[in-house]
Amino acid sequence: MSTRAGIPGVQTVQRAGFYLEDGYDCGQPHSSTSATDVRGNQVSNQKHNEVKLPATWQVPEEFRNRLGKHVGRQRMMCVDDQTLLVLHAPPLPDEDERRGRFFWRKSDGTWVSAQFGEGPAAVMKHLKEYDQRLEVLERMEDEARQAEDHFLILESLSPLHRAIRNMHSVLQDLRKRHPEALEVINMRDQAYDLERMAELLATGTKNSLDYKIAQSAEEQAAASDRMAVSSHRLNMLVAFFFPLATITTVFGMEIRSGLEKMPQPQTFIAVIGIGLLMGFFLMVFVRFRNSSR
Numbered sequence: 001m002s003t004r005a006g007i008p009g010v011q012t013v014q015r016a017g018f019y020l021e022d023g024y025d026c027g028q029p030h031s032s033t034s035a036t037d038v039r040g041n042q043v044s045n046q047k048h049n050e051v052k053l054p055a056t057w058q059v060p061e062e063f064r065n066r067l068g069k070h071v072g073r074q075r076m077m078c079v080d081d082q083t084l085l086v087l088h089a090p091p092l093p094d095e096d097e098r099r100g101r102f103f104w105r106k107s108d109g110t111w112v113s114a115q116f117g118e119g120p121a122a123v124m125k126h127l128k129e130y131d132q133r134l135e136v137l138e139r140m141e142d143e144a145r146q147a148e149d150h151f152l153i154l155e156s157l158s159p160l161h162r163a164i165r166n167m168h169s170v171l172q173d174l175r176k177r178h179p180e181a182l183e184v185i186n187m188r189d190q191a192y193d194l195e196r197m198a199e200l201l202a203t204g205t206k207n208s209l210d211y212k213i214a215q216s217a218e219e220q221a222a223a224s225d226r227m228a229v230s231s232h233r234l235n236m237l238v239a240f241f242f243p244l245a246t247i248t249t250v251f252g253m254e255i256r257s258g259l260e261k262m263p264q265p266q267t268f269i270a271v272i273g274i275g276l277l278m279g280f281f282l283m284v285f286v287r288f289r290n291s292s293r
Contacts, residue, residue, distance in 0.1 A: 053102055054114050059084065063104075071100030074166045076173050081107040083177065087126060087167055090133045091159040098163075101126060109181065120183035127190045130164055134197050141205055147216065150209035157205065161198040168195045236283050243278035 053064055060079040067086075077084040082105065089099040103123055104112045113122035137160075140153050168191040175188045 053084075053104075057104060057112065059104055071098050074163070074170050076170050076177070078177065083174065085123070085170065085174065087170065088163050089126075090129050091163050093155045093159060095159070105178075111183075120187070123183075123187050124190065127187065127194065130160070130167075130194050131197075133160055134194065134201060138201060141201065141208070144205075144208065147209055147212040150205050150212060153205050154202070154209070157198065157202055161195075161202055164191065164194045164198050167191055236287065241279055243275045243282060245275075 052067065053059060060082060062079050063077055063082075063084045066077060071086065071088070073086075074088055075086050077086065085103040085105075087101045087103065089101055091098060101115055102113065103126070106112070110118065111120050111122055112118050113126075116122035116125040137153055137157055140149070144150050144153065168188070171184070171188040171191045175184050178184045
């Protein structure tokens with residue numbers, strides 16, 4: 001064991017021409033533990049890990065020791081000529097814990113997976129599950145009619161897109177480590193296609209959502225305008241008949257006004273005419289005030 005220059009306190013093991021660092025995966029920083037933890041309590045706690053590789057796998061002990069209590073981020077681990085991929089199953093919107101899947105590439109280039117069997121097809125089956133999830137979301141997008149439908153799609157797509165992006169990054173690192181392996185190139189390319197598909201779906205869904213929101217706002221504005229016009233017309237009618245209603249109410253009281261002795265129906269017609277004239281002037285006044293604002 002030795003301390004690597006430039007990284008104080010991090011212990012390294014020299015293996016087959018490259019460093020395996022405690023707290024690092026193939027030279028990349030580990031996300032969950034410090035070097036002190038790795039050398040101290042972390043090692044003793046690894047015996048009680050909840051995330052474990054299959055007991056039948058004859059993998060280097062470093063792989064088992066570097067798996068924590070939770071699956072952690074998607075990453076690649078390397079020891080000598082062996083590689084372990086830690087990937088995530090397609091996440092659900094309400095999932096707090098990611099479900100880990102392990103893919104072991106042996107020194108002879110053969111692949112092993114606990115979930116999907118042996119061979120490079122195991123990783124491709126894993127990628128196929130992401131492809132199927134995206135196809136379901138694409139159909140939902142085609143059938144979406146309300147803004148709420150688009151919100152539900154984005155809620156499911158967001159963690160899926162993030163997982164695909166991180167998985168593509170891991171497979172790109174795998175491609176750099178095994179540049180001659182054709183199956184690795186196919187895995188990387190398939191992950192890129194998935195990421196591109198997720199990006200296009202996210203963009204299309206967001207655009208559709210923005211359109212639905214704008215359309216809803218336009219419909220609400222048009223409805224408000226119609227209500228304002230109707231309210232204005234009603235106000236004009238109220239203003240026109242208000243004086244007449246006031247006059248008839250006053251003269252309808254059980255009091256003597258002197259008008260009952262005046263000749264009829266001339267007096268009645270005159271009262272109605274005065275009320276309507278006053279209503280006309282009041283209506284003109286209200287309209288003038290509204291137009292001047």
